[in-house]
Amino acid sequence: MATPKTSKQELLAVLNSVLGKSAGSPIALHEPNIGDHENELVAKCLSSGWVSSVGQYITEFETGLAKFTKAAHVIAIVNGTAALHLALHAVGVKPGDEVIVPTLSFVATANSVSHCGAIPHFVDSDGDALGLDPIALRAHLSANTSIKDNQLFNTKTGRRISALVPMHTFGHPMQIAKLVEVASEFKLTIVEDAAESLGSFVGNAHTGTFGKCGVLSFNGNKTITTGGGGAILTNDAELAKKIRHLATTAKLAHDWEYIHDAVAFNYRMPNINAALGCAQLDRLDSFLEAKRKLATKYSEAFAECDTLSFVAEPNGTTSNYWLNTIRLNTPDLQTRDELLSAARADGYLCRPAWNLLHTLPMYLDAPRANLPVAQKLWQSLINIPSSARHCLGDI
Amino acid sequence: MATPKTSKQELLAVLNSVLGKSAGSPIALHEPNIGDHENELVAKCLSSGWVSSVGQYITEFETGLAKFTKAAHVIAIVNGTAALHLALHAVGVKPGDEVIVPTLSFVATANSVSHCGAIPHFVDSDGDALGLDPIALRAHLSANTSIKDNQLFNTKTGRRISALVPMHTFGHPMQIAKLVEVASEFKLTIVEDAAESLGSFVGNAHTGTFGKCGVLSFNGNKTITTGGGGAILTNDAELAKKIRHLATTAKLAHDWEYIHDAVAFNYRMPNINAALGCAQLDRLDSFLEAKRKLATKYSEAFAECDTLSFVAEPNGTTSNYWLNTIRLNTPDLQTRDELLSAARADGYLCRPAWNLLHTLPMYLDAPRANLPVAQKLWQSLINIPSSARHCLGDI
Numbered sequence: 001m002a003t004p005k006t007s008k009q010e011l012l013a014v015l016n017s018v019l020g021k022s023a024g025s026p027i028a029l030h031e032p033n034i035g036d037h038e039n040e041l042v043a044k045c046l047s048s049g050w051v052s053s054v055g056q057y058i059t060e061f062e063t064g065l066a067k068f069t070k071a072a073h074v075i076a077i078v079n080g081t082a083a084l085h086l087a088l089h090a091v092g093v094k095p096g097d098e099v100i101v102p103t104l105s106f107v108a109t110a111n112s113v114s115h116c117g118a119i120p121h122f123v124d125s126d127g128d129a130l131g132l133d134p135i136a137l138r139a140h141l142s143a144n145t146s147i148k149d150n151q152l153f154n155t156k157t158g159r160r161i162s163a164l165v166p167m168h169t170f171g172h173p174m175q176i177a178k179l180v181e182v183a184s185e186f187k188l189t190i191v192e193d194a195a196e197s198l199g200s201f202v203g204n205a206h207t208g209t210f211g212k213c214g215v216l217s218f219n220g221n222k223t224i225t226t227g228g229g230g231a232i233l234t235n236d237a238e239l240a241k242k243i244r245h246l247a248t249t250a251k252l253a254h255d256w257e258y259i260h261d262a263v264a265f266n267y268r269m270p271n272i273n274a275a276l277g278c279a280q281l282d283r284l285d286s287f288l289e290a291k292r293k294l295a296t297k298y299s300e301a302f303a304e305c306d307t308l309s310f311v312a313e314p315n316g317t318t319s320n321y322w323l324n325t326i327r328l329n330t331p332d333l334q335t336r337d338e339l340l341s342a343a344r345a346d347g348y349l350c351r352p353a354w355n356l357l358h359t360l361p362m363y364l365d366a367p368r369a370n371l372p373v374a375q376k377l378w379q380s381l382i383n384i385p386s387s388a389r390h391c392l393g394d395i
Numbered sequence: 396m397a398t399p400k401t402s403k404q405e406l407l408a409v410l411n412s413v414l415g416k417s418a419g420s421p422i423a424l425h426e427p428n429i430g431d432h433e434n435e436l437v438a439k440c441l442s443s444g445w446v447s448s449v450g451q452y453i454t455e456f457e458t459g460l461a462k463f464t465k466a467a468h469v470i471a472i473v474n475g476t477a478a479l480h481l482a483l484h485a486v487g488v489k490p491g492d493e494v495i496v497p498t499l500s501f502v503a504t505a506n507s508v509s510h511c512g513a514i515p516h517f518v519d520s521d522g523d524a525l526g527l528d529p530i531a532l533r534a535h536l537s538a539n540t541s542i543k544d545n546q547l548f549n550t551k552t553g554r555r556i557s558a559l560v561p562m563h564t565f566g567h568p569m570q571i572a573k574l575v576e577v578a579s580e581f582k583l584t585i586v587e588d589a590a591e592s593l594g595s596f597v598g599n600a601h602t603g604t605f606g607k608c609g610v611l612s613f614n615g616n617k618t619i620t621t622g623g624g625g626a627i628l629t630n631d632a633e634l635a636k637k638i639r640h641l642a643t644t645a646k647l648a649h650d651w652e653y654i655h656d657a658v659a660f661n662y663r664m665p666n667i668n669a670a671l672g673c674a675q676l677d678r679l680d681s682f683l684e685a686k687r688k689l690a691t692k693y694s695e696a697f698a699e700c701d702t703l704s705f706v707a708e709p710n711g712t713t714s715n716y717w718l719n720t721i722r723l724n725t726p727d728l729q730t731r732d733e734l735l736s737a738a739r740a741d742g743y744l745c746r747p748a749w750n751l752l753h754t755l756p757m758y759l760d761a762p763r764a765n766l767p768v769a770q771k772l773w774q775s776l777i778n779i780p781s782s783a784r785h786c787l788g789d790i
Contacts, residue, residue, distance in 0.1 A: 034441050042437060042667075046429050051622040051671065052615020078473055078623065081661035095490070095512065107644055107655045114658040117490065117512055220447020220665075227446040227665030228473065249502055256735050258749040260502045263509040263757050266476035270615075270622035272437075272671065276446065340651050354653040362658050 007307040007328060007335055008342045011382075014301040014308075015348045018294070019385055022347025029349050030323065031387040032225045033287065038279040045275035053248065055271025057278050062231070064281045065216070069198075069206040071233035073240030075247060076269035076277070080195040080217025083230035084112035086267050087191045087213050088163060090243045093118050097162040098154055098367060100188065102132050103356045104374040105167045109193055110357045110366075113165070121154070121161060122358040122368035125377055129314045130325075131174020132166040133373065138182050140369040145186065152187050157367060164188040168197035168207045170383065171223075171322030172313055176202055176210045183211075191215065195230070198223050199288045199320035200313075208233045213243070218273075223287055223320055223388075224280035226273040286388070286395060288320055293391040295321040298384065302326060311381070323383040331380035339382060353381040402702040402723060402730055403737045406777075409696040409703075410743045413689070414780055417742025424744050425718065426782040427620045428682065433674040440670035448643065450666025452673050457626070459676045460611070464593075464601035466628035468635030470642060471664035471672070475590040475612030478625035479507035481662050482586045482608050483558060485638045488513050492557040493549055493762060495583065497527050498751045499769040500562045504588055505752045505761075508560070516549070516556060517753040517763035520772055524709045525720075526569020527561040528768065533577050535764040540581065547582050552762060559583040563592035563602045565778065566618075566717030567708055571597055571605045578606075586610065590625070593618050594683045594715035595708075603628045608638070618682055618717055618783075619675035621668040681783075681790060683715055688786040690716035693779065697721060706776070718778040726774035734777060748776040 005013070019027055045057055062074040077083040093099055095117025101109050103122040110120040123140055126133040145152050145161060152161045164183050168174055176192065183190045190211030194200070197207040198216050208214025213236070218229035234240050250264035269277075295310075302310035308326050313319035328335055336352055343350040356378050358368045400408070414422055440452055457469040472478040488494055490512025496504050498517035505515040518535055521528040540547050540556060547556045559578050563569055571587065578585045585606030589595070592602040593611050603609025608631070613624035629635050645659035664672075697705035703721050708714035723730055731747055738745040751773050753763045 032444055032446060034444055034446065039438050039441050042441060043434055046434050046437060046671075049427055049429055050615075051427060051429065051620060053623060054615075079661050107646075107653070107659075108661060111644070111658055111660070115660075220445075220449075225446060227667040228448060228661070228663075249506070251502075255739065256746045258502070258747075259755065261756050263506055264502075265506070265510075266474045266503060266623070268623075270668070272622040272668065273665070276441075276667065344650065351651045352653075360654065361656050 004306060008339055010305040010308050011339050011343060012346055014298065014305065015343065015346070015384065018297045018301055019348065019390060026344070026347040026349050027385045028387065029351055029383060029385055030221045031389065032220055033388050033392070037282060038276055041275045041279040042272060045272050051272040052270050053268045055274065057271050057274035058269060061274040061277045061281065064278060065231055068281070068284065069209060069233055071206070071209050072235040073237065075232045075240065075243050076274055077230040077232060077247060078267050078269055079228040080215060080219060080230035081108040081112055082267045083215040083232050084108060084165070084191065084193060085115040086243060086247060086265060087215055087232050088112055088116050090239060090246060091163060091189045091191060091212050093162050096159060098157065098159045099162060100164040101357070102167055102374070103358045103368065103371050104130070104169065104353060104377055105193070105357060106354055107357060107360065109165055109167055110363060119159065120357065120363060120366050122366060122371065124369055124371045125374040126175060127373045127377065129174045130169035130172055130311070130377065132179055134175050134178035134182050136369065137179070141182070141186050147187055150187055154367060162189065163191055165191050165193050167193035168200055170325050171197045171200050171320040172311065173197065173200050173202045173207050173317035173319060176207070180210055196222070196322045197320055199284060201318040203316060209235065212236065213239060218277055223291070223322055224277065224284055226269065226277035226280070229269050229273050229277060286392065289395045290388040290391040291321045291386065293394050294386065295324055298324050321386065324386045326382050326384060328380040331376045333379045336379060336382060348385055351383050353378050399701060403734055405700040405703050406734050406738060407741055409693065409700065410738065410741070410779065413692045413696055414743065414785055421739070421742040421744050422780045423782065424746055424778060424780055425616045426784065427615055428783050428787070432677060433671055436670045436674040437667060440667050446667040447665050448663045450669065452666050452669035453664060456669040456672040456676065459673060460626055463676070463679065464604060464628055466601070466604050467630040468632065470627045470635060470638050471669055472625040472627060472642060473662050473664055474623045475610060475614060475625035476503040476507055477660070477662045478610040478627050479503060479560070479586065479588060480510040481638060481642060481660060482610055482627050483507055483511050485634060485641060486558060486584045486586060486607050488557050491554060493552065493554045494557060495559040496752070497562050497769070498753045498763065498766050499525070499564065499748060499772055500588070500752060501749055502752060502755065504560055504562055505758060514554065515752065515758060515761050517761060517766065519764055519766045520769040521570060522768045522772065524569045525564035525567055525706070525772065527574055529570050529573035529577050531764065532574070536577070536581050542582055545582055549762060557584065558586055560586050560588050562588035563595055565720050566592045566595050566715040567706065568592065568595050568597045568602050568712035568714060571602065575605055591617070591717045592715060594679060596713040598711060604630065607631065608634060613672055618686070618715055619672065619679055621664065621672035621675070624664050624668050624672060681787065684790045685783040685786040686716045686781065688789050689781065690719055693719050717781065719781045721777050721779060723775040726771045728774045731774060731777060743780055746778050748773050
């Protein structure tokens with residue numbers, strides 16, 4: 001009988017078999033894929049002279065995203081953090097409110113709440129889908145809040161809780177339909193953080209279209225990129241109009257007068273970035289197909305492992321497999337870090353889940369639920385290289 | 396004896412003589428000038444794959460701006476509004492503070508104060524240089540504030556006044572040295588709004604380098620453009636480090652851990668925008684020369700007018716003549732609007748100064764000084780087409 005392999009041996013064997021040996025520069029976690037088509041549209045944009053906050057590519061990018069996601073309205077924004085901030089502001093989050101966010105998320109989810117002058121209130125994750133856990137959320141809200149005049153209040157702090165920002169983690173769709181039920185029961189407005197999940201669906205419905213509005217990101221490490229960029233999706237025509245107005249200094253239409261009717265933002269995506277986005281959007285289907293192929297290879301290879309499991313898309317959903325994710329079968333921070341070190345030493349740039357947001361210095365005093373599942377996820381999750389290029393040749 | 400010409404006749408005659416007849420599409424107020432060099436650098440950026448928040452062009456753009464402005468530190472930011480917001484935040488403006496700003500400015504100057512949770516406090520302008528009037532400011536502060544524990548307080552509202560955001564209007568350098576004296580006397584930190592004044596100098600010192608920090612903009616209508624973009628200039632190494640940290644989610648350096656030690660922003664300029672900026676910066680001297688040539692032509696032509704005067708750079712300064720500006724010798728809103736209409740009808744996209752910020756609905760309750768000069772400027776100023784292209788062929 002052979003000696004069982006260690007986690008380290010298992011991980012390195014899979015990475016080597018799926019990705020090949022890393023030669024020269026390390027294999028990144030997620031690289032953009034930019035070619036002739038991108039160069040062509042960006043060059044056209046440059047030669048038009050329309051590179052800034054107005055231009056045809058902004059409109060085309062918004063239209064393309066609306067078609068792909070089936071959202072009725074899409075507003076292109078300068079980046080995902082700004083999109084979250086503006087979405088929260090537009091749905092009515094006020095200074096001094098609390099907003100429910102997962103502790104297992106990128107820091108932008110909480111920061112965008114802070115940018116409204118509001119306070120993030122951290123809740124636990126679903127161990128399978130990795131998003132907010134609707135059962136734990138309902139239990140926490142039932143025990144710690146009360147509804148008055150159709151608004152939710154934290155009974156401990158006395159503060160209003162005005163919104164819920166669930167996040168589709170690493171691209172895997174969470175239990176969003178159940179979260180919509182809980183939000184409705186507790187009078188919470190959902191701003192859906194779909195920054196990581198362009199191309200991820202629950203049934204046929206795109207992530208980011210379940211809440212009052214949703215947010216996408218096109219940062220350089222995302223499935224498609226605009227350099228920096230984001231978008232807000234909504235099916236609410238009035239809200240879309242408000243967001244568009246607030247994204248561009250709230251200026252009233254006039255041939256020459258500068259009348260602005262609200263404190264507003266300079267948050268529109270420039271046309272040059274949108275041109276890059278249009279070209280990337282044309283190639284999104286091929287990226288998604290390649291990433292799914294890569295995920296299948298990983299899934300098959302990790303199925304042979306004893307100490308590691310591949311995190312598959314939840315039943316009934318289609319994940320974009322933005323970042324392929326494995327978990328240690330026995331959560332353990334030391335083992336996790338040994339694997340990360342070993343993978344990097346072999347030229348594979350793996351990474352862990354984010355440090356839980358409630359443990360960051362600026363959020364130590366923020367309200368929170370019990371967070372046992374997120375704690376375990378943090379100790380066990382590892383993201384592995386996920387660029388489309390590894391399988392673009394296969395499709 | 397000939398009948399005296401009307402303002403309208405005078406304006407249209409000058410525009411026609413300096414710019415030529417507008418044929419086809421109207422002559423814009425300020426167009427970007429983008430050519431082969433821009434296309435080349437942006438294409439290089441795209442083919443490198445580094446299009447997002449890290450890359451060589453960000454560093455090169457910052458280095459180029461530092462060399463041009465002689466600022467010790469430059470941080471490239473996603474746009475001018477974000478740069479102002481971050482600068483105010485970084486120098487310590489807190490929610491509930493007041494911040495002194497000119498009522499004659501673009502709305503971003505006041506909005507960036509609001510984005511800090513602070514309240515703009517409007518003061519009057521200098522009728523010649525168009526920026527904040529140091530004499531009126533001193534008089535207003537002397538009558539309405541008191542210093543306690545080295546901090547300035549508004550005696551009427553009780554609120555702390557923590558900063559001063561003077562703005563170099565239309566590119567003309569204001570009396571910044573005198574404003575530095577007043578700020579020092581009243582314990583105010585200066586964040587210098589040089590969004591419009593890249594290439595404008597007081598003596599040999601670049602605008603934006605007089606305050607604790609200063610802000611540039613590279614919006615599509617500015618002297619050079621990055622699509623959307625801005626920068627913060629400072630000679631304070633500690634402040635620069637802090638701003639750089641806060642501009643990129645305040646993440647601590649680590650091979651894989653996500654530890655962020657402050658509520659921070661996603662405010663860095665993407666590399667693709669910086670690539671465009673590098674190419675534009677290479678051509679800045681030629682743009683400035685062409686714009687100065689155009690200003691000279693305007694200056695000579697308006698010297699012949701009886702009802703209109705050209706606004707020249709203040710003595711001892713060099714203006715970038717970002718937007719060439721004229722004034723009605725007799726301030727009058729109706730005449731101003733007639734001129735704007737007539738110019739547009741002839742294909743020249745002129746514009747007035749901004750509606751005074753204290754008259755906008757969201758700032759109606761904000762504290763303010765007496766504002767007689769700004770009121771007159773608003774009734775009399777008109778910006779006229781100022782693109783470098785009108786004289787690039789002459790140099």
